[in-house]
Amino acid sequence: MAELAAVVGIGQTKYQTKHKDVSIAGLVRDAAFKALQDAELTWDDIDAVIVGKAPDMFEGMVMPELYLTDALGCNGKPMLRVHTAGSVGGSTAIVAASYVQSGMFKRILTVTYEKQSESNAMWALSNAQPFSPHLNAGAGGFFAPIIREYMRRTQASPEAGIKVAVKDRLHGARNPLAHLQLPNITMKEVEESPMLWEPLRFLESCPSSDGACALVISNEELAKQSPKKPAWIRGTAMRSEPTMYAGREEVSPRAGIDCAKDVYAQAGVTNPRKDFDCAEVYVPFSWYEPMWLENLGFAEKGEGWKMTLEGATSLDDNGDIPWNCSGGVLSSNPIGASGMIRFAEAARQVRGDAGDHQVDGAKLALGHAYGGGAQFFAMWVVGSEKA
Amino acid sequence: MSDANKEALEPITGIESPVYLDYNFTAGQATARFLTKVKEGKLVGQRCPSCRNVYIPPRGACAACGVATNEEVELPHKATVQSFTIVYIPIPGNPIKPPYVIANLVVDGANISFLHLLSECKNEDVRIGMRVEAKWKDPSEWGFAMENIQYFAPIDEPDVPAEEIGRLKDA
Numbered sequence A: 001m002a003e004l005a006a007v008v009g010i011g012q013t014k015y016q017t018k019h020k021d022v023s024i025a026g027l028v029r030d031a032a033f034k035a036l037q038d039a040e041l042t043w044d045d046i047d048a049v050i051v052g053k054a055p056d057m058f059e060g061m062v063m064p065e066l067y068l069t070d071a072l073g074c075n076g077k078p079m080l081r082v083h084t085a086g087s088v089g090g091s092t093a094i095v096a097a098s099y100v101q102s103g104m105f106k107r108i109l110t111v112t113y114e115k116q117s118e119s120n121a122m123w124a125l126s127n128a129q130p131f132s133p134h135l136n137a138g139a140g141g142f143f144a145p146i147i148r149e150y151m152r153r154t155q156a157s158p159e160a161g162i163k164v165a166v167k168d169r170l171h172g173a174r175n176p177l178a179h180l181q182l183p184n185i186t187m188k189e190v191e192e193s194p195m196l197w198e199p200l201r202f203l204e205s206c207p208s209s210d211g212a213c214a215l216v217i218s219n220e221e222l223a224k225q226s227p228k229k230p231a232w233i234r235g236t237a238m239r240s241e242p243t244m245y246a247g248r249e250e251v252s253p254r255a256g257i258d259c260a261k262d263v264y265a266q267a268g269v270t271n272p273r274k275d276f277d278c279a280e281v282y283v284p285f286s287w288y289e290p291m292w293l294e295n296l297g298f299a300e301k302g303e304g305w306k307m308t309l310e311g312a313t314s315l316d317d318n319g320d321i322p323w324n325c326s327g328g329v330l331s332s333n334p335i336g337a338s339g340m341i342r343f344a345e346a347a348r349q350v351r352g353d354a355g356d357h358q359v360d361g362a363k364l365a366l367g368h369a370y371g372g373g374a375q376f377f378a379m380w381v382v383g384s385e386k387a
Numbered sequence B: 001m002s003d004a005n006k007e008a009l010e011p012i013t014g015i016e017s018p019v020y021l022d023y024n025f026t027a028g029q030a031t032a033r034f035l036t037k038v039k040e041g042k043l044v045g046q047r048c049p050s051c052r053n054v055y056i057p058p059r060g061a062c063a064a065c066g067v068a069t070n071e072e073v074e075l076p077h078k079a080t081v082q083s084f085t086i087v088y089i090p091i092p093g094n095p096i097k098p099p100y101v102i103a104n105l106v107v108d109g110a111n112i113s114f115l116h117l118l119s120e121c122k123n124e125d126v127r128i129g130m131r132v133e134a135k136w137k138d139p140s141e142w143g144f145a146m147e148n149i150q151y152f153a154p155i156d157e158p159d160v161p162a163e164e165i166g167r168l169k170d171a
């Protein structure tokens, strides 16, 4: 890469069931404005705007980027919209970072959002196709059998999924922006919550949230002038693979393994569990924590669930590698923004600006997003130092 | 003040304006052929000329090899449960009552799974490796749709080891 790039501003709305007070345009503008404030910049300081959004079918608004142009102050500026299903928040940040690293733009505003209260994701993900019976199972129905296969292979204790559900909500209770605030949640409460898609219970699944997340990414020269500490982007990678093909490894997709290898190599990470101080990983259903622990090389194959149960990923258990200190997707899920929130929260950690969910002295963090049928992956590594 | 009156005083922040979506499905050669055969009560997949894996429903290409699939293979109506979920949420417009089982099924001779309903057994008895068979609707109801099969039901055959489900026999 020709240029170094860094996150110099982060803006997030509060994540909640319904933002009745604003339209979609108001929601994205709120996050964008907060990111500019955080960077002590104005709209005039921005060279280009990059918007990310999950499928248009969710809110039923086709090409929302057209309508968001003026709300995001991009009249007369280049603007681009990115889409890679649930991983879009991550890939949008990477597209923005790549433009800065290439030298094309010096400073970019990038924003992602979802207004699930105006959307019907279940409907949008379940349109009828004649070659498949119309079962309307949604994302939970798609991922539950894959989780079951993980549990069969590893003989995992059913408690592992319940533990993640509790752990991420306890983390979320430290983060005032998190949608779910469940400071007193217990293993028993999760276990007794209604089964939705066995083996997945209600409290082992993510909520439906409204919210937006924005970043200002600038080149090295401008980042050095930034009033607050920059989060240096040390590596970015994306990989994809088809939803279905004969012999596809669904439990630990090849695209995820390759994407992690690529981004680790760029950042000089050889032992992710040791080298990272924390990670923000896309875990919309509790069991995806142990599954991604293995896919991303934090745990040996078959051992992810043990690492979770031992508390290695928990702030409250003083774990050595806390995952999703912000509460993660299990605490807030404005789908299109969820990937960028992971990237932003990784950046907050290395800026030392994560409030009550700060990992002491965090220097290197991973941001991760996945989408579609676990077929799109986007990851970045951010650090408190340039190299 | 009654609750109804209170509600009337709430400021309006949004109105419902539903989107209806009707579309023509262009199946393409492979899927059109598959659906034509399903209308006759047959399951016809396609074999990849490169890796020899059999796809059903065929989409005209092997996504692993990136090559077109042409060779048709008629498959039996027996299958193995590769994995499954027990769903506790009703399907809008479908009379099936939760909890019901949606299974990833691999038809004998195929190397990829598809989703379908599993019935005629206790949900707690369903397991990975279980053998099942298609229960077709009455032929008078058959159309160009996988719904010609009402559901799959268990058969009295030994389970298939999980590692062998959907794998090529000679691989």
Ligand SMILES: [Zn+2]
Residues within 6 Å of the ligand: B048, B049, B050, B051, B052, B053, B062, B063, B064, B065, B066
């Ligand atoms: Zn092939």
